[in-house]
Amino acid sequence: MSVTESDLAELRALLGESGVMASEAALFTYEADALTLERRPPDAVALPRSTDEVCALVRWARARNLPVTPRGAGTGLAGGATTEQGGLSLSLNRMDQVLRVNETRMFAWVQPGLVNLWLSQQLAPKQLYFAPDPASQQVSTIGGNVATNAGGPHCLKYGVTFNHVLGAVVVLADGTAVTLGGEAPDSPGLDLLSVISGSEGTCAIVTEICVRLLPTPEGVKTLLFDFATVEDACRTVSRVIAGGIVPAAMEIMDRHTTTLVEEWLHIGLPTDAAAVLLIEVDGPAVTLEPQAERIAVIAREQNARSTRIAKDADERAQLWKGRKSAFGAYGRAxxxxxxxxxxxxxxxxxxxxxxxxxxxxxxxxxxxxxxxxxxxxxxxxxxxxxxxxxxxxxxxxxxxxxxxxxxxYGGTISGEHGVGIEKRSMMSELFTEADLAVMERVRAAFDPDRRLNPGKILPGGSACGEARKGSFEAMRGFSASAASGSTEGPWI
Ligand SMILES: Cc1cc2nc3c(=O)[nH]c(=O)nc-3n(C[C@H](O)[C@H](O)[C@H](O)COP(=O)(O)OP(=O)(O)OC[C@H]3O[C@@H](n4cnc5c(N)ncnc54)[C@H](O)[C@@H]3O)c2cc1C
CATH class of the missing domain: 3.30.70.2740 (Alpha-Beta Plaits)
Incomplete structure (x- = not known):
C-alpha cells in the first residue's frame, strides 16, 4: 500500500498545502507514539481543520481502501496511534479550539486537538475547570483522552474522562458525521457515546466534544508522607478510604522512582524512604484542615516517618512536578x-x-x-x-x-492507557471468546471494513480491507487457544 504523487495532490486539494505531509522526516515523526517499541510510518499525514474536512478525508481514504489512524498528541503508551498497517495518520492537532463555553450550564464544546491543560487554563478566570488530569495533560489532547478514556491522579475522586463527556460529534467510517449524547446530563436512546469512549479510534473519529465543567475547588491541601516499607504506605491508602475520606488524589512513588526523580529535579524527596505517599484533599476551605489532620493521624498510625504539607502553591506544584516527571526520570535512567x-x-x-x-x-x-x-x-x-x-x-x-x-488478583490489564497494540494479545486472557466476539461485532457495526485504526485492541489484529476477511475467524481461534485455563496464568 502506498500513496502516489497524484494521491498527495488530491489530498492537498482537500486540505490545502499545509494540511498534508509526506516527507521522510514527517513520516518518521509519526511512526510511533510513546510506545516506541512499535514503529511503522504512515504513507502520509493529514491535518484537517474541521469536521467537514475529516469527513472528506475519510471518504477519500475509503475510496482507496486506505487505513485511517486518528492521532492526537501521540503520548499514548500502548501503540494506539501507530499506523501499524500504513495508510493515513489523521492528526487532529490543528483542531485545537474551544468552540463554546456555557458557564451557567457548566459545559464547553471543544475540538479534539485541544491540549487537556489548555482548557482549564482558559477557564480559570471563570472559576471553572476540566477535571480529568492525565499526567500527560500538558501535551495530550482531549480527543486522545476521550479515545483512551484517560484517567489521572485526581480521577480517584472525580472519575475518568468518560464521566466528564456529555456528547460528541464523530465521523463514521463512511464519512458521515453524527452527534452522540448531547448537552443534557443524560441522553435517551442507545448510549453510543460509551462505545466511542475508550475505543482508541477503532469505531469513529471524534471531531467535537461537549465536556462537563466543574467549579474550581475553593481550597486544596497537599501532603507528602514517607514510609520505611511499601506495605505501610499501601495500608495507609486503604485505611484513609475505609475511614470515610475520599481524597482528590493518592499517589505512591517507590524508592526506585523517588531516587530517579530526585537525582533529576532536586526537590527534596526522601530517597531513603521505601515509598512516599502524596495525598491531596480539595473542596470548601473549612473542610481541609480537619481532613488533613485525620489523614495525618492515620498515616502516623501506619508508621509514617514524616509529614510534609505544601505551604503554598509553589511547593504544591513542585510536589506534583515530582510525581508527573516520573516517566521522564525513567527515560533519563x-x-x-x-x-x-x-x-x-x-x-x-x-x-x-x-x-x-x-x-x-x-x-x-x-x-x-x-x-x-x-x-x-x-x-x-x-x-x-x-x-x-x-x-x-x-x-x-x-x-x-x-x-x-x-x-x-481480580484486577485488569489496563486502568487507563488502553490496549492498542501492546496488550491486545492479552485480551483473550482477560475476556472469554464470547466477550471478544461481541466487541468485534460492535466494532464491525461502526466500521464494517475495519479501516479505522485497523488491528488495534482485539486479539487477532483485524486488518483493513481484504485482509480482514479471515481475521474474525483467526481471532476466534486465537481466543480459544489462549483462553484455555489462561486466567490462572503461570505468572509465578
Ligand atoms: C508522561 C506520560 C504520562 C501519562 N500519564 C497518563 C495518565 O496519568 N493517565 C492516562 O490515562 N494516560 C496517561 N498517559 C498516556 C496518554 O497520555 C493518554 O492515553 C492520552 O489520553 C493520549 O492522548 P493523545 O492526545 O496523546 O492521544 P494519542 O496518543 O495520539 O492517541 C491515543 C489513541 O486515541 C486515538 N485517538 C486520538 N485522537 C482521536 C480522536 N480525535 N478520535 C478518535 N480516536 C482518537 C488514537 O488513534 C490512539 O488509539 C501518559 C503518557 C505519558 C507519555
Missing amino acids: ASGFTIMDGVVPRTRLAEALANVYAFAAEKGLDAGNVFHAGDGNLHPHVLFDASSAKQQADALEVSHKILRMCIA
Whole structure:
C-alpha cells in the first residue's frame, strides 16, 4: 500500500498545502507514539481543520481502501496511534479550539486537538475547570483522552474522562458525521457515546466534544508522607478510604522512582524512604484542615516517618512536578523501559508490588513503581538496555507476567492507557471468546471494513480491507487457544 504523487495532490486539494505531509522526516515523526517499541510510518499525514474536512478525508481514504489512524498528541503508551498497517495518520492537532463555553450550564464544546491543560487554563478566570488530569495533560489532547478514556491522579475522586463527556460529534467510517449524547446530563436512546469512549479510534473519529465543567475547588491541601516499607504506605491508602475520606488524589512513588526523580529535579524527596505517599484533599476551605489532620493521624498510625504539607502553591506544584516527571526520570535512567498500567484490588497492592520486584529481579532487571494507589492502578516500569535484544525480550516477558498477576488478583490489564497494540494479545486472557466476539461485532457495526485504526485492541489484529476477511475467524481461534485455563496464568 502506498500513496502516489497524484494521491498527495488530491489530498492537498482537500486540505490545502499545509494540511498534508509526506516527507521522510514527517513520516518518521509519526511512526510511533510513546510506545516506541512499535514503529511503522504512515504513507502520509493529514491535518484537517474541521469536521467537514475529516469527513472528506475519510471518504477519500475509503475510496482507496486506505487505513485511517486518528492521532492526537501521540503520548499514548500502548501503540494506539501507530499506523501499524500504513495508510493515513489523521492528526487532529490543528483542531485545537474551544468552540463554546456555557458557564451557567457548566459545559464547553471543544475540538479534539485541544491540549487537556489548555482548557482549564482558559477557564480559570471563570472559576471553572476540566477535571480529568492525565499526567500527560500538558501535551495530550482531549480527543486522545476521550479515545483512551484517560484517567489521572485526581480521577480517584472525580472519575475518568468518560464521566466528564456529555456528547460528541464523530465521523463514521463512511464519512458521515453524527452527534452522540448531547448537552443534557443524560441522553435517551442507545448510549453510543460509551462505545466511542475508550475505543482508541477503532469505531469513529471524534471531531467535537461537549465536556462537563466543574467549579474550581475553593481550597486544596497537599501532603507528602514517607514510609520505611511499601506495605505501610499501601495500608495507609486503604485505611484513609475505609475511614470515610475520599481524597482528590493518592499517589505512591517507590524508592526506585523517588531516587530517579530526585537525582533529576532536586526537590527534596526522601530517597531513603521505601515509598512516599502524596495525598491531596480539595473542596470548601473549612473542610481541609480537619481532613488533613485525620489523614495525618492515620498515616502516623501506619508508621509514617514524616509529614510534609505544601505551604503554598509553589511547593504544591513542585510536589506534583515530582510525581508527573516520573516517566521522564525513567527515560533519563535507561535507554529503554516498559510501563504497564495493570490494576489490582487496593487491598492487594503491597503483595502485587513485591511480585513486580521479584519478577524483574529474576531477569536481573531494575523495576519500580509510581501509581494511582487510590484506584489500585499500578504503573510498574521495567528498565532495560535498548541495544540488547535479550534485555528487551526479558523486560516484555516481565511486563506480561505482571499483567497476568493483575488478572489473577481480580484486577485488569489496563486502568487507563488502553490496549492498542501492546496488550491486545492479552485480551483473550482477560475476556472469554464470547466477550471478544461481541466487541468485534460492535466494532464491525461502526466500521464494517475495519479501516479505522485497523488491528488495534482485539486479539487477532483485524486488518483493513481484504485482509480482514479471515481475521474474525483467526481471532476466534486465537481466543480459544489462549483462553484455555489462561486466567490462572503461570505468572509465578
Ligand atoms: C508522561 C506520560 C504520562 C501519562 N500519564 C497518563 C495518565 O496519568 N493517565 C492516562 O490515562 N494516560 C496517561 N498517559 C498516556 C496518554 O497520555 C493518554 O492515553 C492520552 O489520553 C493520549 O492522548 P493523545 O492526545 O496523546 O492521544 P494519542 O496518543 O495520539 O492517541 C491515543 C489513541 O486515541 C486515538 N485517538 C486520538 N485522537 C482521536 C480522536 N480525535 N478520535 C478518535 N480516536 C482518537 C488514537 O488513534 C490512539 O488509539 C501518559 C503518557 C505519558 C507519555
